[in-house]
Amino acid sequence: MAALVALGLAFPLVGHRLEDSVNGLSLGYRFDWVAIGVAAVFFGRLTIGLLGGVPRIAAFDRLKGLRMDWLGWVLAAIAIALPFLPFADRNLIDKATLVLIYVMLGWGLNVVVGLAGLLDLGYVAFYAVGAYSYALLSLYFDLSFWVCLPLAGLFAAGFGVLLGFPVLRLRGDYLAIVTLGFGEIIRVILLNWQSFTGGPNGITSIARPSFFGLVFSADPPEGRMAFHQALGIDYSSLHRVMFLYFLILALALLTNFVTLRLRRLPIGRAWEALREDEIACRALGINPTTTKLSAFAIGAMFGGFAGSFFATRQGFVSPESFTFIESAIVLAIVVLGGMGSQIGVVVAALLLIGLPEWFRDLQLYRMLVFGLAMVAIMLWRPRGLLSHRDPTILLSEMKR
Amino acid sequence: MMLTVEGLVAAYGRIEALKGVDLTVAEGEIVALIGANGAGKTTLLMSLCGRPRAKAGRIRLLDDDIAHLPTFAIVRKGVAIAPEGRRIFPRLSVLENLRLGAVTADPAYFDSDLKRVLGLFPRLKERLDQRGGTLSGGEQQMLAIGRALMARPRLLLLDEPSLGLAPLVVRQIFDIIAAIRAEQKVTVFLVEQNAHHALRLADRGYVMVNGRITLSGSGAELLANPEIRAAYLDGGHG
Ligand SMILES: Nc1ncnc2c1ncn2[C@@H]1O[C@H](COP(=O)(O)OP(=O)(O)O)[C@@H](O)[C@H]1O
Ligand SMILES: [Mg+2]
Numbered sequence: 001m002a003a004l005v006a007l008g009l010a011f012p013l014v015g016h017r018l019e020d021s022v023n024g025l026s027l028g029y030r031f032d033w034v035a036i037g038v039a040a041v042f043f044g045r046l047t048i049g050l051l052g053g054v055p056r057i058a059a060f061d062r063l064k065g066l067r068m069d070w071l072g073w074v075l076a077a078i079a080i081a082l083p084f085l086p087f088a089d090r091n092l093i094d095k096a097t098l099v100l101i102y103v104m105l106g107w108g109l110n111v112v113v114g115l116a117g118l119l120d121l122g123y124v125a126f127y128a129v130g131a132y133s134y135a136l137l138s139l140y141f142d143l144s145f146w147v148c149l150p151l152a153g154l155f156a157a158g159f160g161v162l163l164g165f166p167v168l169r170l171r172g173d174y175l176a177i178v179t180l181g182f183g184e185i186i187r188v189i190l191l192n193w194q195s196f197t198g199g200p201n202g203i204t205s206i207a208r209p210s211f212f213g214l215v216f217s218a219d220p221p222e223g224r225m226a227f228h229q230a231l232g233i234d235y236s237s238l239h240r241v242m243f244l245y246f247l248i249l250a251l252a253l254l255t256n257f258v259t260l261r262l263r264r265l266p267i268g269r270a271w272e273a274l275r276e277d278e279i280a281c282r283a284l285g286i287n288p289t290t291t292k293l294s295a296f297a298i299g300a301m302f303g304g305f306a307g308s309f310f311a312t313r314q315g316f317v318s319p320e321s322f323t324f325i326e327s328a329i330v331l332a333i334v335v336l337g338g339m340g341s342q343i344g345v346v347v348a349a350l351l352l353i354g355l356p357e358w359f360r361d362l363q364l365y366r367m368l369v370f371g372l373a374m375v376a377i378m379l380w381r382p383r384g385l386l387s388h389r390d391p392t393i394l395l396s397e398m399k400r
Numbered sequence: 401m402m403l404t405v406e407g408l409v410a411a412y413g414r415i416e417a418l419k420g421v422d423l424t425v426a427e428g429e430i431v432a433l434i435g436a437n438g439a440g441k442t443t444l445l446m447s448l449c450g451r452p453r454a455k456a457g458r459i460r461l462l463d464d465d466i467a468h469l470p471t472f473a474i475v476r477k478g479v480a481i482a483p484e485g486r487r488i489f490p491r492l493s494v495l496e497n498l499r500l501g502a503v504t505a506d507p508a509y510f511d512s513d514l515k516r517v518l519g520l521f522p523r524l525k526e527r528l529d530q531r532g533g534t535l536s537g538g539e540q541q542m543l544a545i546g547r548a549l550m551a552r553p554r555l556l557l558l559d560e561p562s563l564g565l566a567p568l569v570v571r572q573i574f575d576i577i578a579a580i581r582a583e584q585k586v587t588v589f590l591v592e593q594n595a596h597h598a599l600r601l602a603d604r605g606y607v608m609v610n611g612r613i614t615l616s617g618s619g620a621e622l623l624a625n626p627e628i629r630a631a632y633l634d635g636g637h638g
Contacts, residue, residue, distance in 0.1 A: 266503055273489050273500050280487035283449060285475030285504035285551060 072343050079249055083242045090241055095357045097245045097313065101306055102353045104252040106333040106345035108302030111259055113331065114340035115268065116295035117275025119176040121327055122163070122183025126156040126300040128190060128322035130307020135203040135317045136196070145209035145312050149305060156304025157297040159186075164296035168289055171278075183327055190319040202318025208240070209247065209312045216240035244313050251309060255302045256342055262298070271295050272340075329353075402427045402555055402587045403448070407457035410447040417443040419611040420457065425555070430581055430588040432598040432619065434632055435608035441591040442484045444608070445557050449481055450474050461555065476504050480553035482544040484560055490533025494524055497532050497543055501550030509552065516584070517546040520576055538569035542576070549580065556580070558590040562597060570594065574601050595632035599623045607632075 079100075083093050109123045133152035137143045143151075163182050167175050190197045197203070208216060214227040216239055227243075228235040262268040270291045273281050281288055311317045333352055337344025403425040410418040417440045425431045435441050447454055450471040459467040466474050475481075480501075489497050498517065502510055518525040521542040527535065532543060541561055548556055558577070562570040574597050581588055592598035599605050599619040607615040607628065615622065622628050 269492075269496060269500055270503065272492060272496075276489040276491055277487050280483065280489065281500075282451065282471040283475065283481045283483050283487070284500055284547070285472045286500075287470075287472045 075343070075346055076253065083245055090238055093238075093241050093245050095354065097241075097248055098357065099349050099354045100245070100248040100252050101310060102330065102333060102349040103346050104248065104255050104306045104309075105303060105330045106337065106349055107252065107255045107259060107342060108299050108306065109330050109334050110299075110337075110340060110342070110345055111262075111271070111302070112295050112299035113334050115259075115263065115275065116271040116292065116299075118167075118292060118295060119172065119179070120296075120299070121176045121180035121324075121331065122186075123179075123299070123303055123330055124322045124324070124327040125163070125183040125186040126159060126303030127307040127310065127326065128186050128319075129156045129159050129300075130304030131311040131317045131321070132190060132197060132203070132307075133304065134308035134311045135206045138207045139203060142207075145207065145308070149308050152308035153301040153304045156307065157301040160296040160298075160300025161293050163300075164293040168292055180324065180327075183322075183324060187319050187322050190322070198318075200319060202316060202320075204316050206311050206315045206317065208315060209243075211243055216243060244309075248306075248309050248313075251305055255305070258298075259342065267291070267294060401425065401460070402429070402462065403589065404460040405444075405448070405457070406460075408444070408447065408454055408459060409456040410443055410452045411455055412443075412452060416455075417452075417611055418447065421608075421611070421613055423606050423613060423616070425587060425589050427587055428581070428585065429604065430577070430590070430602045432595075432602035432605040433589070433591045433608055434593065434595040434598055434605060434622075434628075435591075436632075437593065439608045440611040441608055442559055443611075445481060445483075445559050445589075445591055448474075448557060449479065472504075475551065478552075478554035479557065480548035480551040480555070481557040482541070482548045482559065482561065484563075486540045486544040488532040488535075488540050488543050488547065490531065492532055493529050494532060494535070494543055495528040497547050498524075498550050501547030503551075505550060505552045510550075513550055513552065517549050520549075520579060520583075521546050538565050538573070541565065541569075541573060545573075545576070545580075549584065549586070553586060555587045555589065558588065560592055560594075561590065562592060562594045570597060574598075577601060593632075595628065596623075 079096075082088055082096055105123070105127060108126075109120065112118050112120045112123070130152040133155045134145065134148040137148045137151060138145070163179065167178050170178060191200055193199070210216070211227050214230050216227050226235070227239055259268075263272070270281065270286045271294075273284070273286060274288060274291050274295075278288055281291070310321070314321075329352060333345055333348040336352065337346070337348035401424050403423075405421055405423050408418055408421040409416060421440075421444060423431075423433075433441055433444065443452065446452065448459060448466075450466075450469060450473075454467040457467070458465060461474075461477055461479060464477060466477060466479075469477070489500065492500070498514060499510075502513065505513065518528075523539055524542055524546055527539065532540065535543060545556075545558065545561065548558075561573050561577070565573065577588060577590070578601060580586055590598060590602070599622050602619040605617065605619050605622045606613050607622065615625070615628070617625070623633075
């Protein structure tokens with residue numbers, strides 16, 4: 001069965017290939033590839049069937065018992081120390097920054113999908129709103145990054161509420177479709193509103209962030225002081241890379257901290273209750289409208305923060321950066337991490353973003369490995385890598 | 401009167417499930433509504449909570465007309481429900497479930513309310529950190545009732561609390577309902593197919609057939625009524 005499905009899928013996708021030939025482009029056929037793929041799926045499925053299920057892997061099972069709080073502190077310590085480690089070069093810090101952007105996006109989306117249980121396939125829209133908010137504000141009003149950051153968060157939250165209203169009554173698949181459409185609408189608007197957003201060309205030379213007014217530049221503009229001058233050290237382009245790294249680290253940790261706090265407050269409990277059973281929520285006097293809107297708004301706000309960071313890091317934004325695949329990747333991070341698990345998001349982001357970056361040399365096989373990893377995780381940990389959920393209040397914490 | 405329902409009509413789309421229901425529940429009473437499967441009992445309780453909304457008729461809680469309020473606002477006026485199928489939050493712990501019951505209550509009462517509810521349901525006390533979904537059916541029902549009580553309701557609505565439970569557990573649950581009324585001064589309106597237990601416990605009862613109330617009387621009267629014996633007791637759950 002599975003092999004037939006694979007055949008059906010692979011034939012048009014893998015079997016044909018555009019080839020450069022003498023008279024322009026022509027269609028080539030790669031039936032051998034199709035055969036290999038289908039055979040792999042067939043025997044893979046057969047093995048699983050014969051073994052009567054997926055063999056348990058002890059390491060995966062042990063994930064359950066892992067002390068999450070402990071792991072969290074270790075990861076945070078590693079993240080802070082990373083740029084000072086001897087082997088940390090510009091390349092590594094850059095990649096770590098990228099991973100952290102996705103960690104932050106994952107945590108933001110986790111509020112919507114993991115906690116409130118609202119399947120949002122258009123999360124990239126808020127990322128885009130954040131990025132363009134910063135880009136446009138700094139372009140038209142010459143506002144600094146630190147002023148724009150909260151504004152971008154607010155704008156994104158506003159869009160979150162805007163999206164929230166029409167989808168309040170929708171659940172599951174329908175919600176997913178509408179949010180998907182919303183993500184595309186935002187992208188298409190950005191693409192076509194040429195006069196305002198620059199259309200497909202995007203916005204270039206976006207202002208870089210400063211460190212309390214100190215700029216990162218070898219020769220600062222008139223009247224400004226550069227970071228290296230203030231500290232009395234030699235200029236190094238690494239300073240900015242490290243600054244950006246710590247900036248996103250701080251933003252991500254803030255996201256995590258706020259989410260963890262919210263989870264212990266009535267609003268966070270209401271989100272989780274809403275995920276479990278909306279009818280029961282109503283019966284308990286929870287207002288599902290405000291609860292859902294707040295989840296959309298908070299999730300969107302974090303997306304907006306991440307977006308403005310993205311804009312300031314790249315110094316350039318264009319609609320190309322905000323396609324559906326971004327939403328899909330962030331969602332994959334949340335789902336693989338184990339819906340609602342904060343550390344799961346980190347692990348999944350490392351796997352999905354970090355690993356492919358490392359193996360860039362294997363360009364061609366990246367997506368194949370990506371897919372295999374997804375299949376493996378879904379086989380062995382169908383509820384995500386770290387799906388265990390700790391109660392937010394424990395008996396032992398309560399005074400009696 | 402704690403609750404006054406007059407000429408209540410409610411429908412799912414074009415199908416009328418309630419065709420003009422009148423009933424009253426006095427303060428401090430336990431009133432049982434019995435009726436066969438599909439009679440409209442659940443629909444009545446749900447429409448007291450605003451979903452489905454009353455198409456005609458009036459619902460008064462003490463002196464307020466609540467027929468047009470959204471569910472969460474009705475709950476805030478002091479109506480709590482342990483709904484059909486219990487609907488506890490399976491992935492949340494017992495304690496978190498109870499906390500969610502208290503969202504509409506003044507947080508200052510939380511500790512004392514929790515103590516009181518756990519006093520009524522000692523089984524829950526031993527399982528506070530356990531996930532709701534891993535409780536047995538009886539324990540889940542206890543949790544559903546306990547969660548409703550955490551809202552400090554004036555009127556407690558119970559939809560088939562005995563459904564799917566072993567006879568011994570059913571006895572326990574009904575004993576606890578009696579204790580709730582005695583200790584907490586809560587008015588109870590419960591819906592049951594298990595007529596025998598319900599009518600023995602209740603001060604008064606109503607019988608619903610096809611979206612209408614066909615009979616009413618004290619619990620003892622209804623238990624003695626031959627029609628009821630024939631329809632709901634002898635051949636039924638006993
Ligand atoms: N969500 C619904 N949509 C449409 N019809 C419903 C719905 N719920 C119940 N009904 C119908 O309303 C009638 C009353 O059902 P219900 O109130 O659940 O009865 P009871 O609780 O007495 O068993 C039944 O005919 C049932 O099929
Ligand atoms: Mg029913």
